[in-house]
Amino acid sequence: MVNKLGGKILMENTVGSNTVAYTLRQSNRPPFFNGKYYNYWKERMKFFVQSVDYNLWKIIINGPQIPTKTGGDGVVTPKTEAEWNEDDKKKVELNAKAVNMLYCAINLEEYQKISRCKTAKEIWDKLQVIHEGTTQVKEMRIDMLRKEYEMFSMKEKESIDDMFERFSIIINSLDAMEITHSEEMLVRKVLRSLTKEWKTKVTVISKSSNLSQMTYDELREKLLAYEIIHIKNDTKKKVVNLKSYTESLDDESSDCLSDDDFVVFVRELRKMMRLKERSKGGNSKESKKDKVICRNCREVEHYKYDCPKLKKEDKSRKDKKKGLKPIASFDMRNDRDRTRGCDGGGSFGKDKIDALSRLLTRILRHMASELNLDMRSDGYVKVNDLLKLNMKTFANIPLRSHNIDDVREAVRKDNKQRFSLIEENGKLLIRANQGHTISVNYSVLVEC
Structure with a gap:
C-alpha cells in the first residue's frame, strides 16, 4: 500500500501480523562541493542536473539563450526586458535556475571565486579552470597520469585489493580527463602488472578465458578467489620450526x-x-670424492660462491666500475697463449706481429680515451704516439720495441681489414675500422 503525503512516500508491507513501514524522503538538493575532490563532485553534479532538467545542463554547457530581435536592416540586437514575451522569459528563467543550482552546490570560499560570473556557463567554466587548470596544465596532468598507468605494477607482498585500489585511482583520474580505456585493455594491463608468484594464474586465465569478453570486475573476482585459496595459505606454510x-x-x-x-x-x-x-671443511680423513667440488675451478673443499678465482674476477670488475684505469691489469694469458702458435713457441716473428695487431685493436677500439691518445674526429691516431705507450703486447714484448714497419706489417697481414693507414705531412696515421666502444664522430667508419 502506497500513500503520498506531501513530500513523503509511505509504503507498507504486511507479512502475517507484522507491518513494516518505509519512509522515502525526496530531496532536490544538489551534491555539495567544499573545494576538495572536484572530479568526483563534477561527475555527480553533471548527472544530478540532467536528472532534474536536461535543458538546464544544456544551459550550463552551451550558455544562456539571450532574447534577440532583428531590425529592418537585418541587424540582430538583444531585446530589452520590456520587450520579452513568455518564451523569452522562460529562456532567461532557465539560466537563473542553473545559476541558483550551482550556488546551492558550493560553499562560501568557492562562491567568492565565481561571484563575478553572470551565467551558469561562466560559473562552470571558472570552477573547471580553477580546479583542473588551463588546457596546458590539463595536458601535463594527462601525461603524468599516462606515465603512471604505463609504469604501474604490483608491489611485492601486496594484496589484490590494495593493488586494484591504486590502479582504480589512476584510471578514474584518466576518465575524469576524458581519457578512457576499454575493458580488454584494463584486463591485459592488470595481468601484465602481477608479480612472479601470479605467473601460473595469469597463464591459466589467458588460455582458458577470452580476454576480449572478460570485464575488469570479473578479473578482480578471479584474482581475489585465487589469493584467498592459494597465495595466503602458501605464505603461512613457509615459516617452519624444525x-x-x-x-x-x-x-x-x-x-x-x-x-x-x-x-x-x-x-x-x-x-x-x-x-x-x-x-x-678440509677433514683429512675424508676422501676427495666425499668432499664438495667448486663448479667454477673444479677444486675441492669449497663451493662456487667461496671460489678465490671468482672473487678475484669480481674484484677486477668492481675496480673498473669505480673509474679505475688498470691499463695493464687485464688478463692476457688466453690471448698470449693463442699468439704462441700450435708448435709451442715456433715462428716467433709471426706471433710477434699477431700480438702487436691484437694490442693495436684493443687500444684503438676501446682504450684510446683512457690512454689520453690524441684521436681525431675521424678516428685516426698517430702511429708514433702509439709506439710511445708504456705497454706490452700479448707476446710480452714492450710496445716501444716495435717500429713503424712492424705496424705496416701488422696492417698488411690482417685478413679481416680491421685497420686503415694514411700518411699526412710525412706522418703515418692509423685507425680501427669497426667495433668501437669509445665515442668517435666520423661518417666513413663502418660500425659492426
Missing part, C-alpha cells in the same frame, strides 16, 4: 604429519645436513 617437528615425531601421542608439512620438514633437514658438511 625443532617443533622433531619433537612431534618423538611424541607417541602425535599422529603422522601432513604431506605438505613433511615436505617442509625434509627440506629443512637437508639444509641442516648441508651446513654440517660445510662446517667440516
Whole structure:
C-alpha cells in the first residue's frame, strides 16, 4: 500500500501480523562541493542536473539563450526586458535556475571565486579552470597520469585489493580527463602488472578465458578467489620450526604429519645436513670424492660462491666500475697463449706481429680515451704516439720495441681489414675500422 503525503512516500508491507513501514524522503538538493575532490563532485553534479532538467545542463554547457530581435536592416540586437514575451522569459528563467543550482552546490570560499560570473556557463567554466587548470596544465596532468598507468605494477607482498585500489585511482583520474580505456585493455594491463608468484594464474586465465569478453570486475573476482585459496595459505606454510617437528615425531601421542608439512620438514633437514658438511671443511680423513667440488675451478673443499678465482674476477670488475684505469691489469694469458702458435713457441716473428695487431685493436677500439691518445674526429691516431705507450703486447714484448714497419706489417697481414693507414705531412696515421666502444664522430667508419 502506497500513500503520498506531501513530500513523503509511505509504503507498507504486511507479512502475517507484522507491518513494516518505509519512509522515502525526496530531496532536490544538489551534491555539495567544499573545494576538495572536484572530479568526483563534477561527475555527480553533471548527472544530478540532467536528472532534474536536461535543458538546464544544456544551459550550463552551451550558455544562456539571450532574447534577440532583428531590425529592418537585418541587424540582430538583444531585446530589452520590456520587450520579452513568455518564451523569452522562460529562456532567461532557465539560466537563473542553473545559476541558483550551482550556488546551492558550493560553499562560501568557492562562491567568492565565481561571484563575478553572470551565467551558469561562466560559473562552470571558472570552477573547471580553477580546479583542473588551463588546457596546458590539463595536458601535463594527462601525461603524468599516462606515465603512471604505463609504469604501474604490483608491489611485492601486496594484496589484490590494495593493488586494484591504486590502479582504480589512476584510471578514474584518466576518465575524469576524458581519457578512457576499454575493458580488454584494463584486463591485459592488470595481468601484465602481477608479480612472479601470479605467473601460473595469469597463464591459466589467458588460455582458458577470452580476454576480449572478460570485464575488469570479473578479473578482480578471479584474482581475489585465487589469493584467498592459494597465495595466503602458501605464505603461512613457509615459516617452519624444525625443532617443533622433531619433537612431534618423538611424541607417541602425535599422529603422522601432513604431506605438505613433511615436505617442509625434509627440506629443512637437508639444509641442516648441508651446513654440517660445510662446517667440516678440509677433514683429512675424508676422501676427495666425499668432499664438495667448486663448479667454477673444479677444486675441492669449497663451493662456487667461496671460489678465490671468482672473487678475484669480481674484484677486477668492481675496480673498473669505480673509474679505475688498470691499463695493464687485464688478463692476457688466453690471448698470449693463442699468439704462441700450435708448435709451442715456433715462428716467433709471426706471433710477434699477431700480438702487436691484437694490442693495436684493443687500444684503438676501446682504450684510446683512457690512454689520453690524441684521436681525431675521424678516428685516426698517430702511429708514433702509439709506439710511445708504456705497454706490452700479448707476446710480452714492450710496445716501444716495435717500429713503424712492424705496424705496416701488422696492417698488411690482417685478413679481416680491421685497420686503415694514411700518411699526412710525412706522418703515418692509423685507425680501427669497426667495433668501437669509445665515442668517435666520423661518417666513413663502418660500425659492426
